[in-house]
Amino acid sequence: MSAATQATNLLEIRGLNKNFGGLQAISDVNLDLKSGIITTLVGPNGAGKTTLFNLITGHLKPTSGTISWLGESLLNMAPWRIARKGIGRTFQDLRLFNHMTVQENIMTVMERGSWLWQRNAIDRDRVEQILQETGLESKRNERAVDLAYAERKFLSMARLMAAQSRLWLLDEPASGLDPRSFERFVSLLKSYAARGVTICIIEHNLDIVIQLSDTVAFLDQGRLLAQGSSQEILKDPHLAAIYFGER
Amino acid sequence: MLYLQLLINGIQTGAMYALIAAGFSLIFGMTRVFHAAHGATFTLAGFVFYECYSLLQWGLLPALLAAAIASGLFGVLLNRWVYVVIQRHEGSFFTVFAASFGAAIVVENLVAIVFGKGLVTVSSDWSRSVEMIPGLFVAPMALVAVVVAVVCFAVLHYVFTHTNLGVALRALGENPTLVDVYGLNQKTLAKYAFLIGSVLVVPAAVLTAMTSGISASMGHHIMMISIAATIVGGVGSLRGAAMAGLLFGLAENLCLAFVQPQWSEAVTFVILFLFIVFRPGGFYGRAIVS
Amino acid sequence: MLAYIQNIIVLFSINAILALTLNFIMGYAGIFSLAHAIFFGVGAYTAAYMALNVTDSLLICMLAAMVVSALLSVVLALPALRVRGEYFVAASLGLQIIGVTIFSEWKSVTGGLGGMIGIPPPVLFGYTFSSTGQFVGLSLAVLLGVLVILALLVRGSFGRSLMAIRDSESAAQAYGKYVNAVKTLSVAVSAGLAALAGGLYAFYMSFVNVEAFTLNMSILLMAMVIIGGTGTLLGPIVGAAIVMALPAALTYLPFIPSSELGTIQQIIYGLAMVILMMFRPGGLVGGRGKEKSA
Numbered sequence: 001m002s003a004a005t006q007a008t009n010l011l012e013i014r015g016l017n018k019n020f021g022g023l024q025a026i027s028d029v030n031l032d033l034k035s036g037i038i039t040t041l042v043g044p045n046g047a048g049k050t051t052l053f054n055l056i057t058g059h060l061k062p063t064s065g066t067i068s069w070l071g072e073s074l075l076n077m078a079p080w081r082i083a084r085k086g087i088g089r090t091f092q093d094l095r096l097f098n099h100m101t102v103q104e105n106i107m108t109v110m111e112r113g114s115w116l117w118q119r120n121a122i123d124r125d126r127v128e129q130i131l132q133e134t135g136l137e138s139k140r141n142e143r144a145v146d147l148a149y150a151e152r153k154f155l156s157m158a159r160l161m162a163a164q165s166r167l168w169l170l171d172e173p174a175s176g177l178d179p180r181s182f183e184r185f186v187s188l189l190k191s192y193a194a195r196g197v198t199i200c201i202i203e204h205n206l207d208i209v210i211q212l213s214d215t216v217a218f219l220d221q222g223r224l225l226a227q228g229s230s231q232e233i234l235k236d237p238h239l240a241a242i243y244f245g246e247r
Numbered sequence: 248m249l250y251l252q253l254l255i256n257g258i259q260t261g262a263m264y265a266l267i268a269a270g271f272s273l274i275f276g277m278t279r280v281f282h283a284a285h286g287a288t289f290t291l292a293g294f295v296f297y298e299c300y301s302l303l304q305w306g307l308l309p310a311l312l313a314a315a316i317a318s319g320l321f322g323v324l325l326n327r328w329v330y331v332v333i334q335r336h337e338g339s340f341f342t343v344f345a346a347s348f349g350a351a352i353v354v355e356n357l358v359a360i361v362f363g364k365g366l367v368t369v370s371s372d373w374s375r376s377v378e379m380i381p382g383l384f385v386a387p388m389a390l391v392a393v394v395v396a397v398v399c400f401a402v403l404h405y406v407f408t409h410t411n412l413g414v415a416l417r418a419l420g421e422n423p424t425l426v427d428v429y430g431l432n433q434k435t436l437a438k439y440a441f442l443i444g445s446v447l448v449v450p451a452a453v454l455t456a457m458t459s460g461i462s463a464s465m466g467h468h469i470m471m472i473s474i475a476a477t478i479v480g481g482v483g484s485l486r487g488a489a490m491a492g493l494l495f496g497l498a499e500n501l502c503l504a505f506v507q508p509q510w511s512e513a514v515t516f517v518i519l520f521l522f523i524v525f526r527p528g529g530f531y532g533r534a535i536v537s
Numbered sequence: 538m539l540a541y542i543q544n545i546i547v548l549f550s551i552n553a554i555l556a557l558t559l560n561f562i563m564g565y566a567g568i569f570s571l572a573h574a575i576f577f578g579v580g581a582y583t584a585a586y587m588a589l590n591v592t593d594s595l596l597i598c599m600l601a602a603m604v605v606s607a608l609l610s611v612v613l614a615l616p617a618l619r620v621r622g623e624y625f626v627a628a629s630l631g632l633q634i635i636g637v638t639i640f641s642e643w644k645s646v647t648g649g650l651g652g653m654i655g656i657p658p659p660v661l662f663g664y665t666f667s668s669t670g671q672f673v674g675l676s677l678a679v680l681l682g683v684l685v686i687l688a689l690l691v692r693g694s695f696g697r698s699l700m701a702i703r704d705s706e707s708a709a710q711a712y713g714k715y716v717n718a719v720k721t722l723s724v725a726v727s728a729g730l731a732a733l734a735g736g737l738y739a740f741y742m743s744f745v746n747v748e749a750f751t752l753n754m755s756i757l758l759m760a761m762v763i764i765g766g767t768g769t770l771l772g773p774i775v776g777a778a779i780v781m782a783l784p785a786a787l788t789y790l791p792f793i794p795s796s797e798l799g800t801i802q803q804i805i806y807g808l809a810m811v812i813l814m815m816f817r818p819g820g821l822v823g824g825r826g827k828e829k830s831a
Binding site: 281329332333339340341342343344345346348349350351352353355356357359360467468470471474475478482507509510512513515516517519520523524527 | 563567569616617619622623624626627628630631632634635638639641642752756759760763767797800801803804806807808809810811814815818
């Protein structure tokens with residue numbers, strides 16, 4: 001717990017509300033995401049977890065409330081600009097650049113800030129490093145659509161690494177991974193968390209939640225009901241009832 | 248008086264456009280297929296009717312039926328034999344659009360080979376304009392056109408709100424996965440969407456053939472109107488597409504009071520452009536910004 | 538015979554440039570435009586106007602053509618690209634239709650239906666291009682130039698940005714791509730380079746009129762790109778060659794009346810488009826290039 005209290009707040013969400021024409025998707029949420037901490041968002045389907053991500057990344061605009069990153073407000077910022085501030089996300093349906101090779105997927109994310117030609121040469125060493133960390137070196141010239149399932153998951157992580165994001169918003173990143181890939185995945189996340197990356201994961205699989213999380217936040221019907229260690233949250237009978245649908 | 252004349256012409260044209268646009272909007276909204284061959288459906292319906300009614304001298308009803316069967320079959324079979332096949336292995340917007348476009352080209356040129364490239368009219372007593380009041384010429388056909396359009400929309404409305412199929416079709420437009428709840432599958436619904444959407448052009452095609460005439464290359468203009476009306480009306484809204492069709496019909500005719508005929512097509516584009524810039528969601532739809 | 542072949546080479550180069558530039562936005566950026574013939578036309582009319590009224594310098598006329606065409610495309614693209622691709626198709630179809638009307642009506646600039654005649658031969662550093670043979674060299678050189686420029690763009694970071702946006706626009710945005718700027722820029726490049734073909738056409742024919750810039754031409758160009766194959770640089774060239782060879786091949790078939798040649802041609806490439814999209818979406822060169830994303 002001491003690590004969690006000592007880390008700095010990087011993403012601060014205060015009083016966040018999102019209303020879709022009558023449907024209150026997010027309701028008065030306060031959340032802090034700290035450097036080097038892996039936070040897992042859990043909750044029943046439709047609780048608003050992906051909506052929360054969309055609000056942070058700028059794909060949706062909040063009805064009220066504030067979101068700030070490193071002290072700077074993200075409200076009214078275009079998604080691509082928010083991305084360049086260091087906030088990265090993965091998608092549940094991956095959305096890889098399917099017809100491009102693994103290497104091209106990584107390179108294109110690293111190429112930013114220039115339109116017709118690249119001002120600075122790409123850091124080839126960094127590309128190599130990412131390929132190694134995600135275990136994709138031998139697949140570098142394969143098209144993304146031709147990769148195996150686990151490899152595609154790792155490619156989606158590779159893009160985050162290529163973007164040098166300091167906040168990772170991961171939407172069910174580990175679902176469907178075989179045990180060995182999952183181990184590699186966990187150690188990848190932990191190594192980046194150790195380097196100070198802030199990680200927030202949406203996850204349904206409770207085993208994964210237990211293994212990965214430093215802290216868990218429970219969302220239901222747009223409200224943040226509780227936040228604490230995975231032990232505290234998962235042992236709470238009240239929350240369990242909500243999670244499993246008995247109200 | 249000129250304005251009144253143009254207004255009446257506009258309503259007549261608008262009623263036709265409303266039907267055609269509703270057909271396209273139905274297909275696009277329900278199946279997400281950019282059915283660029285919709286204009287060809289119109290051409291096909293019109294010429295089949297012409298062939299049966301004027302050339303083969305069939306009665307009105309049999310000729311109408313033939314046109315309806317032809318257009319319905321065209322839509323359904325194109326979906327079944329081409330779009331579905333493409334969607335099975337690839338299904339990107341571009342591929343389907345290109346195939347649809349190719350099909351439209353084939354149909355329009357086949358029609359041109361059989362019937363020539365010129366304008367063809369189906370003459371009937373009702374096409375002849377009657378001077379209702381001095382300076383105002385209206386063909387009975389114009390009234391028929393409006394009445395037919397209104398009836399079609401009333402029927403559509405009923406089908407969509409009171410029948411199992413209709414409600415399911417609307418659900419399909421909203422959320423494809425929900426459809427299983429109704430015990431119908433997506434493929435069947437898509438078939439119905441294409442069937443209804445394609446048959447909707449028949450009244451418009453027949454009436455146009457009877458009034459201003461049809462030609463093999465009209466499909467492009469019809470396509471333009473269909474797409475524009477779907478956008479201006481709002482993607483996913485049949486009502487919107489119909490209203491937008493009416494708007495375009497009116498605009499196309501009323502503008503003749505101010506500009507020369509060759510610019511009337513341009514008016515459609517200007518309206519479309521204005522909507523894209525200022526109100527991409529159209530009348531009723533949501534502007535889906537990816 | 539030599540003149541016949543030379544003529545074909547010049548026309549082929551012009552068509553190939555148009556197909557390449559159209560493929561740049563369709564195959565690489567995923568932007569579908571039905572108005573490419575208009576940018577061809579804008580380039581032709583601008584070059585012709587400059588040559589007739591200002592200067593016969595090749596460089597200046599071509600530059601003017603490129604700038605006007607690129608600017609026009611930006612005006613079209615900026616609002617239309619903000620929303621879905623279907624909107625751009627509709628807007629481009631509208632532009633194609635209205636463009637033809639403007640070409641036919643704006644007599645003072647475009648010569649109206651009669652077009653512009655008597656366009657003087659262009660001059661480059663004192664060298665005048667007037668014979669067909671000279672145009673062969675010029676058009677091939679321009680084709681080569683366009684190929685090189687597009688290859689550099691496509692193989693570099695810009696090409697990767699385009700393809701990323703084509704494959705998943707939302708992901709591209711989520712990873713920092715300024716999607717609107719990239720798309721608009723690609724449209725500008727496409728239209729600007731297409732204008733070069735327009736300039737070539739105007740100078741070679743020494744006459745321009747609206748007939749060459751109709752919807753039929755846009756459709757023809759689309760057919761070239763689709764048949765040859767999107768997403769490759771060779772595809773459009775192959776497509777241009779095939780579609781151009783078609784009329785000549787058809788004249789060898791005795792049972793086709795010459796009045797129907799145009800219609801039969803269209804039917805053939807309409808069919809080709811349908812069949813190719815069903816079984817070989819990448820086109821003749823691309824093969825099964827596009828596969829469904831898992």
